[in-house]
Amino acid sequence: MKPFRSLSAALLLLACSATLSAATPAKTPEENLAALGVVLPASNPPIANYVPAVRSGNLVFLAGQIPRGADGKFLAGKVGRDFTEAQGAEAARLCAVQLIAALKAEVGELSRVVRIVKLTGFVNCTDDFTTQSKVVNGASDLLVAVFGEKGRHARASVGVSSLPAGAPVEVELIAEIAAP
Numbered sequence: 001m002k003p004f005r006s007l008s009a010a011l012l013l014l015a016c017s018a019t020l021s022a023a024t025p026a027k028t029p030e031e032n033l034a035a036l037g038v039v040l041p042a043s044n045p046p047i048a049n050y051v052p053a054v055r056s057g058n059l060v061f062l063a064g065q066i067p068r069g070a071d072g073k074f075l076a077g078k079v080g081r082d083f084t085e086a087q088g089a090e091a092a093r094l095c096a097v098q099l100i101a102a103l104k105a106e107v108g109e110l111s112r113v114v115r116i117v118k119l120t121g122f123v124n125c126t127d128d129f130t131t132q133s134k135v136v137n138g139a140s141d142l143l144v145a146v147f148g149e150k151g152r153h154a155r156a157s158v159g160v161s162s163l164p165a166g167a168p169v170e171v172e173l174i175a176e177i178a179a180p
Contacts, residue, residue: 029110032146033100040101044068047164053106059117060175062102066167067094076166080129083168089138092121095171096139100146107177114176116143116153122170124163132157139171 033040046052046063054061067075079088104110121136123129136157143151153173163170 029100029113029146032148036142036145038097038142038146040104041068041098043102043105044098052102055106058114058176058179060103060106060177062099062106062173062175064120064122064170064172065095065098065102066164066170067091068098074165075168077168078124078126079135079168080126085131085134088123088125088135088168091167091169092123092136092138092171093142095121095169096142099139099171099173100143103173103175107175110146112177113147113150114178115150116147116173116175118174119143119153119155120172121155121157122160122163123157124161124166124168124170125159129159132159135169136171143173 027035043052044065050063052063069075075091075094077083079085083091100110103113107113119136119139121132121139123132123135125132125135136155140153140155143153145151
C-alpha cells in the first residue's frame with residue numbers, strides 16, 4: 001500500500017469512510033443471528049446446583065454449557081477418538097449458541113452487550129490431541145460473527161480427561177453489558 005501524498009488526501013479518505021459507515025446502520029446481534037440462520041433455543045435448566053448466570057456490576061458470568069444435539073440430548077464422546085477436530089468445533093459452536101441464549105435470557109436485548117470479555121473452552125480429548133484451540137474456535141468464530149468487534153475476547157482452551165455427561169466440549173463466558 002502506498003503512503004498518502006498529503007495529509008488532506010488522508011483526511012478526505014477518512015471522512016468518506018466515516019460517511020459510508022454512518023449511512024449503513026450496524027446490524028444488531030439478533031439480526032446477525034437471523035442472517036446466520038441461528039435460532040436460539042430455550043435456555044437450558046442447570047443440571048446441578050448452580051445458576052445459569054450471575055451478574056457482578058456490569059459483568060455477566062455465564063455457567064459452562066455442554067452441547068445438545070437437535071434431539072435435545074447431550075452429545076458425548078472424546079475429541080480425537082469419537083469426534084474429529086471439525087466435529088469438536090461444531091460442538092463448541094453449539095455451546096456458543098446456548099451461551100448466547102442464556103445471555104439473552106439474562107439481559108434481554110443482546111445489543112446491551114458492550115463486549116464479550118472472556119471465553120474458556122474445555123475439550124474432552126485423547127491424551128495425544130493438541131489442537132484444542134481449533135476446537136474452541138467454533139465458539140469464538142460464532143461470537144465474532146454475531147457481535148462483530150465486540151465479540152473478540154480473551155480466551156483459554158484446555159484439554160481435559162472428562163466432562164459432565166461425557167460431553168466433548170464445555171464452554172463458559174464472561175460478558176460486559178451496558179448499565180440499565
